[in-house]
């Protein structure tokens with residue numbers, strides 16, 4: 001996804017202090033704070049603006065900045081730093097009503113202790129070591145979800161932690177007010193793709209609404225010959241096109257149909273201001289093909305997508321695409337499809353009927369057309385490719401009835417053992433961590449969906465930060481997972497969420 005999504009967004013840098021050491025010390029705090037804020041703002045490691053806010057030294061000022069942050073449309077979250085010491089009761093009124101994500105930057109203006117010159121004035125000004133603990137206490141006392149990042153503000157590793165959090169905050173911010181369109185309903189009788197749309201809107205701030213396929217077909221039929229021809233020219237520049245889809249090919253008219261569907265879908269989504277959508281092969285009235293290529297290309301532009309009516313995955317994928325804007329690697333709708341149970345190397349082949357995002361293609365995708373034995377429509381056009389080797393993850397959002405759960409499983413994507421010449425869909429092959437047997441059992445025990453957001457750009461930390469902002473349960477299956485511990489975690493989480501009711505704002 002394009003980094004334009006960050007252009008209007010900003011993080012506020014809020015520094016707490018007090019009047020105990022006089023105006024001179026406060027001026028120094030303010031100058032130092034501004035310098036840190038400017039450095040964060042200018043850092044190429046953080047893709048959005050970091051805005052310096054005047055230092056806060058009273059409950060009234062703290063309250064005011066939190067209220068302003070809540071109502072500032074472009075503010076995705078607060079980075080707070082206690083340069084000196086800020087008695088934390090001053091923060092209670094502000095923090096209890098803060099509705100934006102919070103990161104505590106536990107840094108210090110000077111990296112090193114000036115051994116020769118350090119005196120009590122220096123000590124009074126550089127109190128983060130204990131000032132940050134005072135602030136930490138009130139966060140713990142208020143049971144506030146927040147991220148704590150420790151280290152010098154010029155340390156690239158610290159900037160990376162802030163970047164991850166800021167990206168997660170953008171994903172979280174983007175979902176609020178987001179609209180998702182469902183063409184048709186769910187695949188009949190399927191459980192995991194169902195869920196409570198009202199709860200989702202309360203918890204995540206996005207709205208899901210259904211539309212008749214006829215509403216979409218109107219837009220598809222409005223696509224002009226010129227638009228279609230222009231779009232096919234773009235295909236020619238972007239993909240390796242199969243012979244039969246060339247202008248002289250026997251299936252050229254099918255390519256024009258696919259292009260018309262893409263134009264119609266984009267027009268529908270743009271007109272309605274949608275950030276994602278779902279389709280279902282059980283409801284395609286008036287469409288000549290199941291949308292394959294169009295869905296793939298819209299996903300690559302940053303639209304969230306879920307097949308078979310899976311609106312939770314569409315929303316999650318959209319958030320993931322915002323988080324990964326500009327990063328290397330891509331993020332796609334995915335499904336655990338079939339296994340390789342060879343004891344010498346067990347793997348999962350991930351794919352879908354058609355709809356895999358070309359942001360994870362390891363080379364120029366090949367545009368092909370093949371029959372599809374489902375949906376009862378004409379052969380759909382699709383892009384075929386492999387995902388590159390390297391680390392990745394699968395993420396799934398499920399509705400447990402009383403709460404949502406976000407599951408993540410880390411994977412190592414690998415090259416196929418051999419070419420797959422007869423497989424007419426894009427795919428990724430991976431080894432889940434800690435291994436296929438434990439990972440699949442853990443995923444099943446935790447109720448994870450077969451649909452996921454598969455990412456080779458995001459890390460566990462992005463999704464964990466996101467889950468904390470959403471106050472949603474987070475279950476990680478990684479190299480350290482054992483089924484024994486996971487079962488306990490699931491039981492304890494059930495109890496925890498039942499007792500606290502801590503799910504959503």
Ligand code: MN
Pocket residue numbers: 307308335352451
């Ligand atoms: Mn599916």
